[in-house]
Amino acid sequence: MIRELSYIDVLYLIAATRWTLALTAIAFLGGGIVGLAIALLRVSSLAPLRWLGAIYVHAVQGTPLLAWLFVFFFGLSIFGFTVSPWLAAAAAYSIYAGAFLGEIWRGCLQAIPRTQWEAGASLGLGFTQQLRYIIVPQALRLAIPPTVGFLVQLIKNTSLAAVIGFIELTREGQLTTATTFRPFTVYLIVAAIYFALCFPLTQWSRRLERRLHVAR
Amino acid sequence: MSLVELKNVVKRYGENTVLNGVSLSVEKGEIIAIIGRSGSGKSTMLRCVNGLEPIQGGTVAFDGTVVNDPATDLRKLRQHVGIVFQSFNLFPHLSVEKNITLAPKVVKGVPPAEARTLAEAVLRKVGLAEKIDAYPDQLSGGQQQRVAIARSLAMQPQLMLFDEITSALDPELVGEVLKVLEEVAREGMTMMLVTHEIGFARKVANRVVFMHEGKIWEEGPAAETLGRPHTPELETFLSAVLH
Ligand SMILES: Nc1ncnc2c1ncn2[C@@H]1O[C@H](COP(=O)(O)OP(=O)(O)O)[C@@H](O)[C@H]1O
Ligand SMILES: [Mg+2]
Numbered sequence: 001m002i003r004e005l006s007y008i009d010v011l012y013l014i015a016a017t018r019w020t021l022a023l024t025a026i027a028f029l030g031g032g033i034v035g036l037a038i039a040l041l042r043v044s045s046l047a048p049l050r051w052l053g054a055i056y057v058h059a060v061q062g063t064p065l066l067a068w069l070f071v072f073f074f075g076l077s078i079f080g081f082t083v084s085p086w087l088a089a090a091a092a093y094s095i096y097a098g099a100f101l102g103e104i105w106r107g108c109l110q111a112i113p114r115t116q117w118e119a120g121a122s123l124g125l126g127f128t129q130q131l132r133y134i135i136v137p138q139a140l141r142l143a144i145p146p147t148v149g150f151l152v153q154l155i156k157n158t159s160l161a162a163v164i165g166f167i168e169l170t171r172e173g174q175l176t177t178a179t180t181f182r183p184f185t186v187y188l189i190v191a192a193i194y195f196a197l198c199f200p201l202t203q204w205s206r207r208l209e210r211r212l213h214v215a216r
Numbered sequence: 217m218s219l220v221e222l223k224n225v226v227k228r229y230g231e232n233t234v235l236n237g238v239s240l241s242v243e244k245g246e247i248i249a250i251i252g253r254s255g256s257g258k259s260t261m262l263r264c265v266n267g268l269e270p271i272q273g274g275t276v277a278f279d280g281t282v283v284n285d286p287a288t289d290l291r292k293l294r295q296h297v298g299i300v301f302q303s304f305n306l307f308p309h310l311s312v313e314k315n316i317t318l319a320p321k322v323v324k325g326v327p328p329a330e331a332r333t334l335a336e337a338v339l340r341k342v343g344l345a346e347k348i349d350a351y352p353d354q355l356s357g358g359q360q361q362r363v364a365i366a367r368s369l370a371m372q373p374q375l376m377l378f379d380e381i382t383s384a385l386d387p388e389l390v391g392e393v394l395k396v397l398e399e400v401a402r403e404g405m406t407m408m409l410v411t412h413e414i415g416f417a418r419k420v421a422n423r424v425v426f427m428h429e430g431k432i433w434e435e436g437p438a439a440e441t442l443g444r445p446h447t448p449e450l451e452t453f454l455s456a457v458l459h
Contacts, residue, residue, distance in 0.1 A: 119305035122266060123319035123371060124295040133318055137309050 005180040010189060016172030017193055023158035023168060026090045028151060031097020038102025043109050045127065053102065060099035065160055068092035073164040085164045093161075097154060104146045108139040141212045148205035152198045169193060219244045219279055219375060219406055220265060226273030227260055227430075234260050236430035237274070242408060244374075247401055249417035249438065250410045252427035253453060258410040261427070262377045265408065266290075266297040279374065295323060298368030299377040302384050304360045306352040306367070312339070313348045316367045324371075338366040342396045358389030362396050369400070376400065378409035414457055418442050426450045 041053030060068075072088035112135050120130035159170035167175070173190040177183045220242035227235035234257045242248055250258050263269040264276050267283045267290045276283040281293060307315050316338060317331035326334065339345045342362040352360055361381055368376060378397065382390045394416050401407060401420050411417055417424055421438040428434075428449050434441060445451045 115301065115303060115305045116307065118268060119301070119307070120319075121290075122268065122294055122297075122299045123367070124291050124323040125319060126291050129322050133322060134307055138307075141309075 002181055003179055005176070005182045005185060009176050009180065009186070013169065013172050013176065013186075013189055013193060016167055017169050017197070019161075019166055019168040020155065020158050021197075023089060023093065023161050023166065024151070024155050026086075027093030027097045027154050027158065030090055030094025031101050031154075034094050034098025035101025035105055038098055039105035039109060040131075042102065042106040053106075057099045057103055060095055061103070065092065065096045065157060066163065068095055069160060069164050085161075085166060088164055089161050089166065093154075093158075097150075100150055101147065104150060105139070105143055108143040108146075109135055111142055112138050141209065144205055144209050144212070148201055152201055155197055156194060217280055218242055219246075220408070221277040222261070222264070222274070223277075224274035225261070225264060225271055225276060227257070227264060227269060227271050234430050235264070235271070238430070238432055239274075240425065240432060240435075242375075242406065244406055245404055246423060247407045247421045248409070248423050248425055249421035250408060250425045250427060251412070251414070251417065251453070251457075252433075256427040257430045258427050259379050262299065262379050262408060262410060265375075265377060266294050266299055268299075291323070295319075295371055296374045297377065298371060298373035298375070300361070300364050300368055300379065300381050302380040304352075304357070304364045304384075306360055306364055308352050310351075311348075312344070312350050312352070312355075312363050315352070315363060316370045319367070320370055334370055335366075338369045339363075341369065341399065342366045343392075356389060357385045358392045361385065361393050365393075365396055365400065373405075375406045375408070378407065378411070380410050380412065382411070382413060412457055414442060414454065426453065428453075 038053050038056060041049045042057075044050055044053075069088065069092045072083055072091045073085060076083050076088075109131075116134055116138070117130050120134045125133065158166075158168055161168060162171035162174075169190055173186050177186045180186065218241035220240070222238055222240045225235050225238040226233065238257070238261060240248075240261075250261065252258050260269055264271055265278065265283065267276075267288070271284050274284075278293060278297060281288055283290075283293060307318070310318065313332065313335045316335040317326070317328075320326040320334060321328065321331050335348060336345060339348055342365055344359060344362055344366070347355060347359065347363070352363070355363065365381075381397075382393050385393065390413070394413065397407075397409070397416075398420055409417075409421070418438050423435060424438045424441040425432055426434040426441070426445075426447075426449075428447075434445065434447050434450050441450075442454065445454060
Protein backbone atom coordinates (compact mmCIF):
# COMPACT_ATOMS: atom_id res chain seq x y z
CA MET A 1 0.00 0.00 0.00
CA ILE A 2 1.63 3.15 -1.17
CA ARG A 3 0.71 6.47 0.33
CA GLU A 4 1.90 10.05 0.19
CA LEU A 5 4.73 11.23 2.40
CA SER A 6 3.22 13.69 4.87
CA TYR A 7 4.23 15.71 7.87
CA ILE A 8 2.90 12.85 10.01
CA ASP A 9 5.77 10.72 8.74
CA VAL A 10 8.21 13.41 9.75
CA LEU A 11 6.68 13.40 13.21
CA TYR A 12 7.08 9.62 13.35
CA LEU A 13 10.71 9.99 12.41
CA ILE A 14 11.23 12.56 15.12
CA ALA A 15 9.41 10.33 17.60
CA ALA A 16 11.65 7.39 16.66
CA THR A 17 14.62 9.61 17.42
CA ARG A 18 13.85 9.22 21.10
CA TRP A 19 14.92 5.56 20.87
CA THR A 20 18.10 6.65 19.17
CA LEU A 21 18.71 9.03 22.04
CA ALA A 22 17.77 6.51 24.71
CA LEU A 23 20.07 3.89 23.21
CA THR A 24 22.87 6.43 22.98
CA ALA A 25 22.39 7.44 26.59
CA ILE A 26 22.45 3.86 27.81
CA ALA A 27 25.46 3.00 25.69
CA PHE A 28 27.37 6.06 26.82
CA LEU A 29 26.55 5.58 30.48
CA GLY A 30 27.31 1.85 30.49
CA GLY A 31 30.30 2.32 28.24
CA GLY A 32 31.54 5.17 30.42
CA ILE A 33 31.52 3.00 33.54
CA VAL A 34 33.18 0.07 31.78
CA GLY A 35 35.58 2.42 29.99
CA LEU A 36 36.66 4.10 33.21
CA ALA A 37 37.43 0.72 34.75
CA ILE A 38 39.34 -0.36 31.64
CA ALA A 39 41.36 2.87 31.48
CA LEU A 40 42.34 2.49 35.13
CA LEU A 41 43.30 -1.16 34.61
CA ARG A 42 45.43 -0.13 31.66
CA VAL A 43 47.47 2.41 33.64
CA SER A 44 47.69 0.28 36.78
CA SER A 45 51.11 -0.40 38.23
CA LEU A 46 50.30 -4.13 38.37
CA ALA A 47 51.11 -5.96 35.15
CA PRO A 48 48.33 -8.62 35.39
CA LEU A 49 45.72 -5.87 35.67
CA ARG A 50 47.18 -4.14 32.61
CA TRP A 51 47.00 -7.42 30.67
CA LEU A 52 43.42 -7.95 31.73
CA GLY A 53 42.52 -4.52 30.37
CA ALA A 54 44.44 -5.12 27.16
CA ILE A 55 42.80 -8.50 26.53
CA TYR A 56 39.36 -6.97 27.00
CA VAL A 57 40.08 -4.11 24.61
CA HIS A 58 41.55 -6.32 21.90
CA ALA A 59 38.77 -8.89 22.21
CA VAL A 60 36.00 -6.32 21.91
CA GLN A 61 37.63 -4.15 19.27
CA GLY A 62 38.26 -7.27 17.22
CA THR A 63 34.61 -8.31 17.13
CA PRO A 64 31.64 -6.55 15.48
CA LEU A 65 29.04 -4.83 17.62
CA LEU A 66 26.42 -6.70 15.66
CA ALA A 67 27.80 -9.96 17.02
CA TRP A 68 27.44 -8.76 20.60
CA LEU A 69 23.86 -7.72 19.98
CA PHE A 70 23.10 -11.18 18.56
CA VAL A 71 24.88 -12.93 21.42
CA PHE A 72 22.90 -11.17 24.10
CA PHE A 73 19.53 -11.17 22.37
CA PHE A 74 19.35 -14.46 20.48
CA GLY A 75 22.35 -16.30 21.89
CA LEU A 76 21.25 -16.31 25.50
CA SER A 77 17.73 -17.40 24.62
CA ILE A 78 19.15 -20.72 23.37
CA PHE A 79 20.13 -21.41 26.94
CA GLY A 80 16.62 -20.63 28.09
CA PHE A 81 17.24 -17.03 29.19
CA THR A 82 14.76 -14.53 27.89
CA VAL A 83 16.54 -11.26 27.48
CA SER A 84 14.59 -8.10 26.84
CA PRO A 85 15.85 -6.02 23.89
CA TRP A 86 16.71 -3.22 26.29
CA LEU A 87 18.86 -5.42 28.45
CA ALA A 88 20.56 -6.99 25.44
CA ALA A 89 21.23 -3.56 23.93
CA ALA A 90 22.50 -2.17 27.22
CA ALA A 91 24.88 -5.09 27.66
CA ALA A 92 26.16 -5.15 24.09
CA TYR A 93 26.60 -1.39 23.78
CA SER A 94 28.26 -1.08 27.20
CA ILE A 95 30.78 -3.76 26.29
CA TYR A 96 31.42 -2.18 22.92
CA ALA A 97 31.59 1.47 24.04
CA GLY A 98 33.58 0.49 27.14
CA ALA A 99 36.42 -0.85 25.03
CA PHE A 100 36.63 2.25 22.87
CA LEU A 101 36.19 4.78 25.65
CA GLY A 102 38.68 2.82 27.75
CA GLU A 103 41.27 3.11 25.00
CA ILE A 104 40.57 6.80 24.45
CA TRP A 105 40.88 7.59 28.13
CA ARG A 106 43.94 5.42 28.60
CA GLY A 107 45.61 7.41 25.84
CA CYS A 108 44.71 10.68 27.57
CA LEU A 109 45.99 9.46 30.93
CA GLN A 110 49.22 8.30 29.36
CA ALA A 111 49.67 11.55 27.50
CA ILE A 112 50.37 13.22 30.84
CA PRO A 113 54.15 13.06 31.36
CA ARG A 114 55.54 10.54 33.87
CA THR A 115 57.20 13.44 35.63
CA GLN A 116 53.78 14.68 36.77
CA TRP A 117 53.16 11.37 38.55
CA GLU A 118 56.67 11.56 40.01
CA ALA A 119 56.20 15.09 41.27
CA GLY A 120 53.03 13.95 43.05
CA ALA A 121 54.65 10.80 44.43
CA SER A 122 57.60 12.83 45.68
CA LEU A 123 55.23 15.01 47.70
CA GLY A 124 53.81 11.95 49.42
CA LEU A 125 50.63 11.51 47.36
CA GLY A 126 49.48 7.94 46.80
CA PHE A 127 48.54 6.46 43.42
CA THR A 128 44.85 7.35 43.69
CA GLN A 129 45.63 10.85 44.91
CA GLN A 130 48.05 11.43 42.06
CA LEU A 131 45.41 10.21 39.65
CA ARG A 132 42.63 12.30 41.14
CA TYR A 133 44.37 15.60 41.75
CA ILE A 134 47.11 15.67 39.13
CA ILE A 135 46.58 13.30 36.23
CA VAL A 136 42.80 13.16 35.67
CA PRO A 137 42.24 16.95 35.69
CA GLN A 138 44.88 17.35 33.01
CA ALA A 139 43.74 14.30 31.04
CA LEU A 140 40.13 15.49 31.09
CA ARG A 141 40.85 18.39 28.78
CA LEU A 142 42.59 16.10 26.32
CA ALA A 143 39.72 13.62 26.57
CA ILE A 144 36.87 15.92 25.54
CA PRO A 145 37.32 16.05 21.76
CA PRO A 146 37.89 12.30 21.22
CA THR A 147 35.14 11.40 23.68
CA VAL A 148 32.60 13.61 21.95
CA GLY A 149 33.88 12.28 18.64
CA PHE A 150 33.11 8.77 19.83
CA LEU A 151 29.73 9.85 21.16
CA VAL A 152 28.84 11.08 17.68
CA GLN A 153 29.85 7.69 16.27
CA LEU A 154 27.75 6.05 18.95
CA ILE A 155 24.64 8.03 17.99
CA LYS A 156 24.99 6.75 14.47
CA ASN A 157 25.83 3.20 15.58
CA THR A 158 22.62 2.87 17.57
CA SER A 159 20.95 2.09 14.25
CA LEU A 160 22.39 -1.42 14.56
CA ALA A 161 19.97 -2.06 17.41
CA ALA A 162 17.31 -2.41 14.71
CA VAL A 163 18.43 -6.04 14.33
CA ILE A 164 17.02 -6.89 17.74
CA GLY A 165 13.78 -5.06 17.16
CA PHE A 166 14.37 -1.43 18.02
CA ILE A 167 12.56 0.97 15.75
CA GLU A 168 14.92 3.86 16.07
CA LEU A 169 15.56 6.62 13.56
CA THR A 170 17.15 4.66 10.72
CA ARG A 171 14.72 1.74 11.01
CA GLU A 172 11.77 4.13 11.08
CA GLY A 173 13.19 5.68 7.92
CA GLN A 174 13.27 2.28 6.26
CA LEU A 175 9.70 1.59 7.24
CA THR A 176 8.54 4.97 5.98
CA THR A 177 10.32 4.41 2.69
CA ALA A 178 8.63 1.04 2.31
CA THR A 179 5.21 2.61 2.46
CA THR A 180 5.86 5.87 0.63
CA PHE A 181 8.53 4.94 -1.93
CA ARG A 182 10.20 8.27 -1.34
CA PRO A 183 13.65 7.10 -0.23
CA PHE A 184 15.46 10.27 -1.23
CA THR A 185 13.29 12.62 0.77
CA VAL A 186 12.91 10.27 3.70
CA TYR A 187 16.61 9.60 4.10
CA LEU A 188 17.37 13.27 3.64
CA ILE A 189 15.13 13.95 6.62
CA VAL A 190 16.75 11.10 8.56
CA ALA A 191 20.18 12.51 7.79
CA ALA A 192 19.05 15.99 8.83
CA ILE A 193 17.87 14.67 12.18
CA TYR A 194 21.19 12.88 12.80
CA PHE A 195 22.97 16.09 11.86
CA ALA A 196 20.81 18.10 14.25
CA LEU A 197 21.89 15.74 17.03
CA CYS A 198 25.59 15.52 16.20
CA PHE A 199 26.51 19.01 15.08
CA PRO A 200 25.64 20.81 18.33
CA LEU A 201 27.64 18.18 20.20
CA THR A 202 30.83 18.87 18.31
CA GLN A 203 30.27 22.60 18.67
CA TRP A 204 29.73 22.22 22.40
CA SER A 205 32.88 20.11 22.65
CA ARG A 206 34.90 22.88 21.02
CA ARG A 207 33.53 25.48 23.39
CA LEU A 208 34.16 23.32 26.43
CA GLU A 209 37.69 22.59 25.31
CA ARG A 210 38.39 26.28 24.88
CA ARG A 211 36.93 27.10 28.26
CA LEU A 212 38.96 24.43 30.02
CA HIS A 213 42.00 25.65 28.19
CA VAL A 214 41.59 29.16 29.51
CA ALA A 215 41.10 27.80 33.02
CA ARG A 216 44.07 25.50 32.36
CA MET B 217 72.93 7.88 63.22
CA SER B 218 73.29 9.52 59.83
CA LEU B 219 70.17 11.00 58.25
CA VAL B 220 70.91 9.29 54.93
CA GLU B 221 72.89 6.10 54.64
CA LEU B 222 73.62 4.44 51.30
CA LYS B 223 75.45 1.12 51.54
CA ASN B 224 76.80 -0.61 48.46
CA VAL B 225 73.86 0.48 46.35
CA VAL B 226 73.60 -1.25 42.99
CA LYS B 227 71.15 -0.05 40.36
CA ARG B 228 70.78 -1.61 36.95
CA TYR B 229 68.66 -0.85 33.92
CA GLY B 230 68.69 -4.22 32.20
CA GLU B 231 72.33 -4.94 31.46
CA ASN B 232 73.39 -1.39 32.19
CA THR B 233 74.79 -0.97 35.70
CA VAL B 234 74.15 2.64 36.60
CA LEU B 235 75.14 2.59 40.26
CA ASN B 236 77.90 0.17 41.05
CA GLY B 237 78.32 -0.10 44.80
CA VAL B 238 77.64 3.42 46.03
CA SER B 239 78.12 4.10 49.75
CA LEU B 240 77.52 7.49 51.29
CA SER B 241 76.42 8.90 54.64
CA VAL B 242 74.86 12.29 55.07
CA GLU B 243 74.60 13.83 58.52
CA LYS B 244 71.79 16.07 59.66
CA GLY B 245 72.48 19.65 58.56
CA GLU B 246 75.08 18.69 56.00
CA ILE B 247 75.08 20.06 52.48
CA ILE B 248 76.45 17.65 49.92
CA ALA B 249 77.20 18.74 46.37
CA ILE B 250 77.21 15.93 43.83
CA ILE B 251 79.14 16.54 40.66
CA GLY B 252 80.16 14.42 37.72
CA ARG B 253 79.73 13.94 34.00
CA SER B 254 76.34 13.46 32.45
CA GLY B 255 75.34 9.80 32.73
CA SER B 256 77.54 9.09 35.74
CA GLY B 257 74.50 8.22 37.90
CA LYS B 258 73.93 11.42 39.89
CA SER B 259 70.18 11.68 39.28
CA THR B 260 69.73 7.98 39.83
CA MET B 261 71.44 8.19 43.21
CA LEU B 262 69.17 11.04 44.31
CA ARG B 263 66.09 9.19 43.11
CA CYS B 264 67.08 6.14 45.14
CA VAL B 265 67.07 8.23 48.30
CA ASN B 266 63.32 8.96 48.09
CA GLY B 267 62.49 5.58 46.62
CA LEU B 268 61.60 6.76 43.12
CA GLU B 269 63.96 4.09 41.77
CA PRO B 270 63.98 0.51 43.01
CA ILE B 271 67.50 -0.85 43.55
CA GLN B 272 69.01 -4.24 42.82
CA GLY B 273 71.54 -4.39 45.62
CA GLY B 274 72.64 -2.77 48.86
CA THR B 275 70.52 -0.62 51.15
CA VAL B 276 69.29 2.95 51.26
CA ALA B 277 68.21 4.24 54.65
CA PHE B 278 66.63 7.52 55.62
CA ASP B 279 66.46 8.43 59.29
CA GLY B 280 66.78 4.76 60.18
CA THR B 281 64.06 3.62 57.76
CA VAL B 282 65.19 1.28 55.00
CA VAL B 283 63.86 2.89 51.83
CA ASN B 284 64.26 -0.21 49.67
CA ASP B 285 62.40 -2.45 52.12
CA PRO B 286 59.11 -3.41 50.40
CA ALA B 287 57.34 -2.99 53.73
CA THR B 288 58.35 0.68 53.99
CA ASP B 289 55.54 3.17 53.49
CA LEU B 290 57.10 5.36 50.81
CA ARG B 291 54.31 7.91 51.06
CA LYS B 292 55.19 8.56 54.67
CA LEU B 293 58.90 8.71 53.90
CA ARG B 294 58.44 11.15 51.05
CA GLN B 295 56.70 13.62 53.34
CA HIS B 296 60.09 14.10 54.93
CA VAL B 297 62.21 14.13 51.77
CA GLY B 298 61.64 16.94 49.28
CA ILE B 299 62.93 16.76 45.72
CA VAL B 300 63.23 19.51 43.13
CA PHE B 301 63.74 18.50 39.52
CA GLN B 302 65.62 20.04 36.64
CA SER B 303 62.37 20.50 34.70
CA PHE B 304 60.39 22.04 37.64
CA ASN B 305 57.45 19.65 37.21
CA LEU B 306 54.89 22.09 38.52
CA PHE B 307 51.26 21.07 38.03
CA PRO B 308 50.22 23.19 35.02
CA HIS B 309 46.49 23.04 35.78
CA LEU B 310 46.87 24.44 39.28
CA SER B 311 47.64 27.95 40.47
CA VAL B 312 50.83 28.60 42.40
CA GLU B 313 48.85 28.45 45.64
CA LYS B 314 47.24 25.13 44.72
CA ASN B 315 50.57 23.71 43.58
CA ILE B 316 51.96 24.44 47.00
CA THR B 317 48.96 23.51 49.13
CA LEU B 318 47.91 20.30 47.34
CA ALA B 319 50.19 17.96 49.27
CA PRO B 320 49.79 19.64 52.68
CA LYS B 321 46.01 19.48 52.27
CA VAL B 322 45.70 16.02 50.74
CA VAL B 323 48.55 14.23 52.46
CA LYS B 324 48.71 15.96 55.82
CA GLY B 325 45.13 17.16 56.14
CA VAL B 326 46.04 20.82 56.68
CA PRO B 327 42.81 22.91 56.61
CA PRO B 328 42.41 25.25 53.59
CA ALA B 329 42.82 28.57 55.42
CA GLU B 330 45.93 27.37 57.17
CA ALA B 331 47.26 25.98 53.88
CA ARG B 332 46.90 29.40 52.26
CA THR B 333 48.92 30.98 55.07
CA LEU B 334 51.53 28.28 54.61
CA ALA B 335 51.71 29.01 50.87
CA GLU B 336 52.16 32.72 51.57
CA ALA B 337 54.97 31.97 54.00
CA VAL B 338 56.97 29.70 51.69
CA LEU B 339 56.40 32.05 48.76
CA ARG B 340 57.81 34.93 50.78
CA LYS B 341 60.84 32.79 51.44
CA VAL B 342 61.47 32.37 47.71
CA GLY B 343 60.56 36.00 46.98
CA LEU B 344 57.37 35.33 45.04
CA ALA B 345 54.62 36.38 47.44
CA GLU B 346 52.87 38.37 44.72
CA LYS B 347 52.59 35.34 42.40
CA ILE B 348 50.36 33.29 44.65
CA ASP B 349 47.42 33.38 42.24
CA ALA B 350 49.42 33.04 39.02
CA TYR B 351 49.55 29.88 36.92
CA PRO B 352 52.86 28.17 36.12
CA ASP B 353 52.80 29.17 32.46
CA GLN B 354 52.63 32.83 33.46
CA LEU B 355 55.99 32.56 35.22
CA SER B 356 59.56 32.62 33.97
CA GLY B 357 61.68 29.50 34.34
CA GLY B 358 63.46 30.92 37.35
CA GLN B 359 60.16 31.79 39.01
CA GLN B 360 58.75 28.35 38.27
CA GLN B 361 61.76 26.73 39.85
CA ARG B 362 61.42 28.92 42.92
CA VAL B 363 57.77 27.87 43.21
CA ALA B 364 58.90 24.25 42.95
CA ILE B 365 61.29 24.85 45.84
CA ALA B 366 58.50 26.54 47.81
CA ARG B 367 56.22 23.58 47.09
CA SER B 368 58.79 21.22 48.58
CA LEU B 369 59.43 23.47 51.57
CA ALA B 370 55.73 23.57 52.38
CA MET B 371 55.92 19.91 53.42
CA GLN B 372 58.59 20.89 55.96
CA PRO B 373 60.97 18.12 54.92
CA GLN B 374 64.03 17.03 56.87
CA LEU B 375 66.02 16.52 53.69
CA MET B 376 65.94 18.24 50.32
CA LEU B 377 67.21 16.74 47.09
CA PHE B 378 68.01 19.07 44.21
CA ASP B 379 68.69 17.62 40.79
CA GLU B 380 70.46 20.15 38.56
CA ILE B 381 67.77 22.65 39.30
CA THR B 382 69.41 25.48 37.36
CA SER B 383 70.41 23.47 34.28
CA ALA B 384 67.23 24.17 32.33
CA LEU B 385 67.35 27.91 33.01
CA ASP B 386 68.57 30.79 30.90
CA PRO B 387 71.88 32.02 32.35
CA GLU B 388 70.40 35.27 33.62
CA LEU B 389 67.85 33.35 35.72
CA VAL B 390 70.32 31.03 37.44
CA GLY B 391 71.31 33.60 40.07
CA GLU B 392 67.85 34.08 41.58
CA VAL B 393 67.43 30.33 42.07
CA LEU B 394 70.88 29.88 43.61
CA LYS B 395 70.10 32.74 45.98
CA VAL B 396 67.03 30.87 47.20
CA LEU B 397 69.09 27.71 47.59
CA GLU B 398 71.59 29.58 49.72
CA GLU B 399 68.77 30.91 51.86
CA VAL B 400 67.42 27.38 52.40
CA ALA B 401 70.93 26.20 53.21
CA ARG B 402 71.41 28.98 55.74
CA GLU B 403 68.33 27.82 57.62
CA GLY B 404 70.07 24.54 58.35
CA MET B 405 68.32 22.26 55.85
CA THR B 406 70.08 19.00 55.06
CA MET B 407 70.65 19.05 51.31
CA MET B 408 71.95 16.79 48.59
CA LEU B 409 72.35 18.79 45.42
CA VAL B 410 73.47 17.72 42.00
CA THR B 411 74.99 20.73 40.30
CA HIS B 412 77.29 21.94 37.58
CA GLU B 413 77.79 25.27 39.36
CA ILE B 414 81.21 24.50 40.80
CA GLY B 415 81.60 27.94 42.32
CA PHE B 416 78.31 27.59 44.09
CA ALA B 417 79.22 24.10 45.35
CA ARG B 418 82.47 25.44 46.79
CA LYS B 419 80.67 28.27 48.53
CA VAL B 420 77.67 26.42 49.97
CA ALA B 421 78.52 22.73 50.29
CA ASN B 422 80.26 21.11 53.22
CA ARG B 423 81.22 18.13 51.19
CA VAL B 424 81.64 17.35 47.53
CA VAL B 425 80.97 13.95 45.98
CA PHE B 426 82.37 13.27 42.53
CA MET B 427 80.62 10.50 40.64
CA HIS B 428 82.17 8.62 37.78
CA GLU B 429 80.91 5.51 36.00
CA GLY B 430 78.33 4.72 38.66
CA LYS B 431 80.75 5.00 41.55
CA ILE B 432 81.70 7.64 44.05
CA TRP B 433 85.12 8.29 42.62
CA GLU B 434 86.23 10.89 45.06
CA GLU B 435 84.72 12.78 47.98
CA GLY B 436 85.78 15.15 50.69
CA PRO B 437 85.46 18.67 52.12
CA ALA B 438 84.33 21.02 49.37
CA ALA B 439 87.21 23.48 49.13
CA GLU B 440 89.86 20.82 49.44
CA THR B 441 88.33 18.35 46.99
CA LEU B 442 87.65 21.00 44.35
CA GLY B 443 90.98 22.74 44.95
CA ARG B 444 93.24 19.68 44.96
CA PRO B 445 91.61 16.75 43.19
CA HIS B 446 93.28 13.41 43.85
CA THR B 447 92.12 11.55 40.78
CA PRO B 448 92.86 12.44 37.16
CA GLU B 449 89.15 11.92 36.36
CA LEU B 450 88.08 14.69 38.73
CA GLU B 451 90.85 16.89 37.49
CA THR B 452 89.73 16.39 33.90
CA PHE B 453 86.11 16.98 34.87
CA LEU B 454 86.87 20.19 36.73
CA SER B 455 88.98 21.63 33.98
CA ALA B 456 86.20 20.82 31.51
CA VAL B 457 83.43 22.54 33.49
CA LEU B 458 85.53 25.48 34.63
CA HIS B 459 86.62 26.42 31.12
N1 LIG C 1 64.73 5.13 33.02
C1 LIG C 1 65.92 4.72 32.54
N2 LIG C 1 66.00 3.62 31.75
C2 LIG C 1 67.19 3.19 31.28
N3 LIG C 1 68.36 3.79 31.52
C3 LIG C 1 68.35 4.89 32.29
C4 LIG C 1 67.13 5.41 32.84
N4 LIG C 1 67.43 6.50 33.57
C5 LIG C 1 68.76 6.66 33.48
N5 LIG C 1 69.32 5.70 32.71
C6 LIG C 1 70.74 5.54 32.44
O1 LIG C 1 71.44 5.57 33.64
C7 LIG C 1 72.66 6.23 33.50
C8 LIG C 1 72.79 7.28 34.58
O2 LIG C 1 71.78 8.25 34.41
P1 LIG C 1 71.60 9.48 35.39
O3 LIG C 1 71.54 8.99 36.79
O4 LIG C 1 70.45 10.25 34.87
O5 LIG C 1 72.96 10.28 35.16
P2 LIG C 1 73.31 11.78 35.52
O6 LIG C 1 72.20 12.34 36.34
O7 LIG C 1 74.59 11.69 36.26
O8 LIG C 1 73.46 12.49 34.22
C9 LIG C 1 72.70 6.80 32.10
O9 LIG C 1 73.52 5.97 31.33
C10 LIG C 1 71.28 6.71 31.65
O10 LIG C 1 71.25 6.46 30.27
MG1 LIG D 1 70.88 13.91 35.84
